[in-house]
Amino acid sequence: MIRPSLERMGLRLRDTVGRQLRELRYEPTAKRIRAVLNATTVVDSDRAVLVWEPRRVVPTYAVPEEDIAAEVTPEPARPVPAADAVGFALPDVTSMPVLDPRVPFSVHSAEGEAVAIRIDCERYALGFRPGDADLAGYVVLDFDGFDRWLEEDDEIVGHPHDPFQRIDVRRTSRRVQLMLGDTVLADSRRASMLFETMLPVRYYLPPEDVVAELQPSETKTYCAYKGEATYQSAVTPGGLLHDIAWRYDNPLVDASEVRGLVAFFDERIDLIVDGVARPRSLTPWS
Numbered sequence: 001m002i003r004p005s006l007e008r009m010g011l012r013l014r015d016t017v018g019r020q021l022r023e024l025r026y027e028p029t030a031k032r033i034r035a036v037l038n039a040t041t042v043v044d045s046d047r048a049v050l051v052w053e054p055r056r057v058v059p060t061y062a063v064p065e066e067d068i069a070a071e072v073t074p075e076p077a078r079p080v081p082a083a084d085a086v087g088f089a090l091p092d093v094t095s096m097p098v099l100d101p102r103v104p105f106s107v108h109s110a111e112g113e114a115v116a117i118r119i120d121c122e123r124y125a126l127g128f129r130p131g132d133a134d135l136a137g138y139v140v141l142d143f144d145g146f147d148r149w150l151e152e153d154d155e156i157v158g159h160p161h162d163p164f165q166r167i168d169v170r171r172t173s174r175r176v177q178l179m180l181g182d183t184v185l186a187d188s189r190r191a192s193m194l195f196e197t198m199l200p201v202r203y204y205l206p207p208e209d210v211v212a213e214l215q216p217s218e219t220k221t222y223c224a225y226k227g228e229a230t231y232q233s234a235v236t237p238g239g240l241l242h243d244i245a246w247r248y249d250n251p252l253v254d255a256s257e258v259r260g261l262v263a264f265f266d267e268r269i270d271l272i273v274d275g276v277a278r279p280r281s282l283t284p285w286s
Contacts, residue, residue, distance in 0.1 A: 017198065018094035024110045024132055025052040026062070027163060033061055035141060036148035038123045042070045043141065050160055051130070051140050054109040055087060055099045057198075058159045058224070061149075062130070062140040068117060072127060072139060075114040083109035088284035093198050100284050101159060105142035115139065158224035165197040167225050169204075169257040176203050177272040178264050183236050185212040185244075185269060192258055196225070200281040203271070204261035210245075212236065214262070219243050226255035232262070244268060 035043035045067035050059040087097025111131035118124040125145030188209035212234040219231040234241040267286040
């Protein structure tokens with residue numbers, strides 16, 4: 001009888017993802033991809049690939065250079081921080097600082113050549129010719145540098161979807177309390193739990209279950225999966241908690257079930273579920 005090796009152990013998938021973050025990753029897509037700059041369709045390709053430079057947690061598109069209807073020239077040298085000097089903690093996934101969308105495209109963690117995609121003397125977007133042989137002839141594109149992106153005939157915002165990431169929303173009757181010290185900010189048995197790959201669970205609550213006074217903020221962010229978020233600050237006895245809460249009033253399809261509900265950054269306050277305090281997560285938003 002052959003006994004299984006005592007050294008053989010199960011593999012947690014999250015750990016596999018963490019190790020892969022060290023590598024330059026890419027994945028072909030069957031979608032037709034177009035990018036618009038200054039009312040001109042500069043990119044039109046059905047040969048695009050999604051690219052993640054090392055330590056990047058969201059992808060961007062790369063296309064063959066011949067699918068770019070603009071001049072691609074070396075980018076003029078300018079000071080940018082070294083990739084090793086920037087990043088944010090995501091300790092449940094990796095010990096490395098990760099590069100999230102707040103880190104500019106111009107910060108590169110792979111070998112290659114920075115380029116500019118020019119339609120005239122004034123308007124241009126940034127690109128990157130990776131040195132990897134598997135991506136030879138491709139130019140990685142700065143998503144934020146273009147005015148509009150289309151996958152087939154649908155506009156996308158924020159960044160391309162990661163085909164290996166998803167969102168699930170589930171309603172719960174568990175008691176969810178959000179507190180700061182002894183101050184109750186929200187108390188609900190009607191929360192919706194939003195599960196997003198590799199991120200902490202978020203609890204979205206009906207506005208009427210929020211106890212704290214919330215003041216609107218001018219801050220807005222865009223999520224590729226959920227849409228535009230508007231932010232609110234909570235009034236507490238100790239002062240204003242700036243941009244502690246957010247909501248999606250016109251969410252994308254994936255997040256339609258949390259329309260108009262309020263979520264809080266529980267990295268910065270206390271989350272209690274059914275009477276049990278949850279440890280504060282350490283994320284880029286801590």
